[in-house]
Amino acid sequence: MSDLYQTIAKSNVGRTILKSVNLPLPVPLERYQHGQTSFITGNVLLGTTEDSRIKQAIESTLSESDAMVYTSAVTAGDEVKFKSLVFDATTINSSDELIKLYEFFKPVIKRTAPNGRIVVIGTPPEGADTPQQAVAQRALEGFVRSIGKEVKKSCSAQLIYISKGAENQLTSPLRFVLSPKSAYVSAQIIRVNKGSALPKEFDWNKPLKDKVALVTGAARGIGESIAEVLARDGAKVICLDIPQAAQPLETVARRIGGEALQLDITAENAPAEIAAKLKDMGGADIIVHNAGVTRDKTLGNMPEHFWKMVMDINLTSEERINDKLMEEKLINKNGRIVCVSSMSGIAGNFGQTNYGASKAGVIGLVQTYAPILGKEKITINAVAPGFIETKMTDAMPFTIREAGRRMNSMSQGGRPQDVAETIAFFSSPASSGITGNVVRVCGQSLIGA
Ligand SMILES: NC(=O)c1ccc[n+]([C@@H]2O[C@H](COP(=O)([O-])OP(=O)(O)OC[C@H]3O[C@@H](n4cnc5c(N)ncnc54)[C@H](O)[C@@H]3O)[C@@H](O)[C@H]2O)c1
Numbered sequence: 001m002s003d004l005y006q007t008i009a010k011s012n013v014g015r016t017i018l019k020s021v022n023l024p025l026p027v028p029l030e031r032y033q034h035g036q037t038s039f040i041t042g043n044v045l046l047g048t049t050e051d052s053r054i055k056q057a058i059e060s061t062l063s064e065s066d067a068m069v070y071t072s073a074v075t076a077g078d079e080v081k082f083k084s085l086v087f088d089a090t091t092i093n094s095s096d097e098l099i100k101l102y103e104f105f106k107p108v109i110k111r112t113a114p115n116g117r118i119v120v121i122g123t124p125p126e127g128a129d130t131p132q133q134a135v136a137q138r139a140l141e142g143f144v145r146s147i148g149k150e151v152k153k154s155c156s157a158q159l160i161y162i163s164k165g166a167e168n169q170l171t172s173p174l175r176f177v178l179s180p181k182s183a184y185v186s187a188q189i190i191r192v193n194k195g196s197a198l199p200k201e202f203d204w205n206k207p208l209k210d211k212v213a214l215v216t217g218a219a220r221g222i223g224e225s226i227a228e229v230l231a232r233d234g235a236k237v238i239c240l241d242i243p244q245a246a247q248p249l250e251t252v253a254r255r256i257g258g259e260a261l262q263l264d265i266t267a268e269n270a271p272a273e274i275a276a277k278l279k280d281m282g283g284a285d286i287i288v289h290n291a292g293v294t295r296d297k298t299l300g301n302m303p304e305h306f307w308k309m310v311m312d313i314n315l316t317s318e319e320r321i322n323d324k325l326m327e328e329k330l331i332n333k334n335g336r337i338v339c340v341s342s343m344s345g346i347a348g349n350f351g352q353t354n355y356g357a358s359k360a361g362v363i364g365l366v367q368t369y370a371p372i373l374g375k376e377k378i379t380i381n382a383v384a385p386g387f388i389e390t391k392m393t394d395a396m397p398f399t400i401r402e403a404g405r406r407m408n409s410m411s412q413g414g415r416p417q418d419v420a421e422t423i424a425f426f427s428s429p430a431s432s433g434i435t436g437n438v439v440r441v442c443g444q445s446l447i448g449a
Pocket of ligand 1: 216217218219220221222223240241242245263264265266290291292293313340341342343384385386387388389390391392393
């Protein structure tokens, strides 16, 4: 999991050499540290207007941070660097008004600090009042994805589409994209709809207090990190993994004050066993389908058992477990289901017809069930990791590994924590307006972009 290239790039001599041969210089990502109270610090430049329906929601969210908020770059002064540039584009009604993006960002884009955040907030084109507004709002995607490739220095750019009437749901996604929790997320489009109001005593530092979560594949890698982060945020976590992984599974569960459940999710009785466990716990609030495997071969050379195993673990088991838990009403009201897809499910990958199909199926699962589960006030979303530094990626041949690490806007691999933080964001009671979303955790990978 060591990134030798990044270590070299951190030294003065290394930087000089890499720069001279035009190689990328990755800026280390700032990640959330436990106990960090403000979701953003530093200077924020906010572009909004009096007639905006979200002005108040943005301002009240920013007022909960330690950031210094400016509404004019001139007032801030020429020397000031901005940790974030937040632009409210909801009042853009036609393509000629897109010039407002240029007018806001052009003078200040070079003043974005390392690990900075570009955030554009718009209205979903499908919810626009006029065809002209829909066209202009759709254009925001291209702007954000392009600026994400330009800003460098491990900065990110995101677009939040907030539906009309969902203004009170803006806080959770805005906090997430501004905070170090979204360190390896860039060029993503988050769609937010109406949701429930937050409980009055909600604690942003312990958002999952009193929640019960199930995480599959929790003995190591990304699953271990998901279990840790959900526990850090206050959840009681049931860590599930295969019996062969009993020892590391017990270690993880003990460390985070959770419980271990040894089970192969493809076993016929797995849904019933999970249901029995969750019944004892009073139902589950959060289900994270993380367990997944690869069995790579080009289709012409792929044995049938490779196909079946990958499909069974990565997709069919998730469907069977969800069906059972829904049938037995074991996902509590305001529950959350989060699935782990992959870039392969979006872009496809050589030698991964089985894996790519299973992970695209996971996206299908999320999009199909979002409206169905919405009737029960349950959300379902997916993360699609890119190159994440785990034992799996460490075992890749050197050249493929290096290509995977560098071919993204941040010129480095992500960490399991980056995926886990995005899952925790979807799992939060504050994210009730977010369902049917697929957020890539890939540093804006060039693959499938
Ligand atoms: N590492 C990456 O770069 C990357 C990229 C994209 C997607 N993903 C996805 O993220 C998830 C986690 O990946 P990882 O890199 O941590 O992998 P990993 O191999 O390190 O961990 C997977 C865990 O799932 C468990 N598991 C496998 N089959 C199981 C079964 N039948 N029942 C119960 N548990 C089972 C394994 O024992 C293991 O503990 C997977 O779904 C993977 O496809 C990973």
